[in-house]
Amino acid sequence: MDQQRRERLTALRRELHRYPEPAWCEYWTTSRIVDELERIGVDELLVGPEPLAADARMAVPEEATLTEWHGRAREAGAREDVLARCEGGFTGALATVERGAGPTVALRVDIDALPISESDGETHAPTETGFRSANEGYMHACGHDAHAAIGVGVLEAVVESEFAGTFKCLFQPAEEVIGGGRAVAEAGVLDDVDHLLAVHVGLDHPTGEVVAGVNGFLAVRQFAAHFRGESAHAGGHPAAGRDAVQALATAVQNLHAIRRHEDGATRVNAGVVSGGTATNIVPEQATIEGEVRGETTELMEYMSERTDSVVEHAAGMHGCEGTVETIAEAPSAESDADLADVVYAVAEGVDGVDSVRHSAPLGGSEDATFLMDRVQDHGGRASYVGIGTDHPGGHHTPTFDVDERSLDIGVDVLAGAIERLW
Numbered sequence: 001m002d003q004q005r006r007e008r009l010t011a012l013r014r015e016l017h018r019y020p021e022p023a024w025c026e027y028w029t030t031s032r033i034v035d036e037l038e039r040i041g042v043d044e045l046l047v048g049p050e051p052l053a054a055d056a057r058m059a060v061p062e063e064a065t066l067t068e069w070h071g072r073a074r075e076a077g078a079r080e081d082v083l084a085r086c087e088g089g090f091t092g093a094l095a096t097v098e099r100g101a102g103p104t105v106a107l108r109v110d111i112d113a114l115p116i117s118e119s120d121g122e123t124h125a126p127t128e129t130g131f132r133s134a135n136e137g138y139m140h141a142c143g144h145d146a147h148a149a150i151g152v153g154v155l156e157a158v159v160e161s162e163f164a165g166t167f168k169c170l171f172q173p174a175e176e177v178i179g180g181g182r183a184v185a186e187a188g189v190l191d192d193v194d195h196l197l198a199v200h201v202g203l204d205h206p207t208g209e210v211v212a213g214v215n216g217f218l219a220v221r222q223f224a225a226h227f228r229g230e231s232a233h234a235g236g237h238p239a240a241g242r243d244a245v246q247a248l249a250t251a252v253q254n255l256h257a258i259r260r261h262e263d264g265a266t267r268v269n270a271g272v273v274s275g276g277t278a279t280n281i282v283p284e285q286a287t288i289e290g291e292v293r294g295e296t297t298e299l300m301e302y303m304s305e306r307t308d309s310v311v312e313h314a315a316g317m318h319g320c321e322g323t324v325e326t327i328a329e330a331p332s333a334e335s336d337a338d339l340a341d342v343v344y345a346v347a348e349g350v351d352g353v354d355s356v357r358h359s360a361p362l363g364g365s366e367d368a369t370f371l372m373d374r375v376q377d378h379g380g381r382a383s384y385v386g387i388g389t390d391h392p393g394g395h396h397t398p399t400f401d402v403d404e405r406s407l408d409i410g411v412d413v414l415a416g417a418i419e420r421l422w
Helices: 003-018 027-040 063-075 080-086 125-129 144-160 181-187 244-255 297-317 337-347 368-377 405-420
Strands: 044-047 093-099 104-110 165-172 195-201 209-215 219-228 266-275 285-294 321-330 355-361 381-387
Touching (some): 003 027, 003 125, 003 144, 027 063, 027 080, 027 093, 027 144, 044 080, 063 080, 144 195, 144 405, 165 181, 181 368, 195 337, 195 405, 219 244, 244 266, 244 297
Parallel strands (some): 195 381
Antiparallel strands (some): 219 321, 266 285
């Protein structure tokens, strides 16, 4: 990569890092990406509801939250035309370049941030260099700022190359809440794709290491379990109440007692529990926000079915009603080995790469799996590429940062692989 492009992508990544936005609220981010896409020049640019199936969006925040971030983006200088198209949380963009006969290749990058307060320590590079988050309480703590910059760099490289075919670059919203992948998949905008690449930096791989085809995605379901009982005076008439928190406590204990399955790994977590209003009132309502995961989609469904049963029976034991609401979910997926072979071969010749692995497990969940499954179901191939990066803090921590040398590597590996898929 030439020095001018390197400096431009580094500056873009830092600008995106400074203005992080949560899922479905990436208004300013989308506007800034659209600036870059128009600068490069594309044949088609979909922004707003066009590349999203509205009813398939998951974990969309309340209208007040969407409106607040829409206003923040306007104050930060987002374009009015982009804000109008994205209103209501229809963020992200899909750029298409047509270069004659050939395969249709797509790259997916994600663009949302996390609700984490960024470190203001003197040794934290974004603080030292002046691009620490300006949206206090939110942070690019998983590298999506780098992903977006890599996506722009790959698009620019493909436009300038001898690539023959159609290239689609998807800047997907709402990955952190597992909310955007299904909406893109069900919109059908990738149904003609022959080869899909998705990318993530880090994943505990150092700068200079590339994983050509990440596997080991855990299927996931995030849920909210609601318990409803009846309040009463805790001192005067305790037996008149139906204790929702007691039902919740029984459910939490028994969620962790769900028997594991011989077919593979399973997970369960009651991440947020709440209920009650005062010490002298038998709690009338309580809620668990949790998740289950499985090594396969079938194992996740096994855990989900038992979760629903646990909630129902825990509520019944204490005279309460219990319901479970799915907030978001994503299936498992596998990278295609023959597509990973292409990435592997290209990565071996890229400057700065000193280690290439054909495969490695993710050990987590990702809604890119919706897109991978969709492309594969339509006869295409998909691979999830890991671009290693040294980071002082782990993913989803206040000190997370990206080694910006990884931007070069990511662009060169992905653009090189795309050009080879003639």
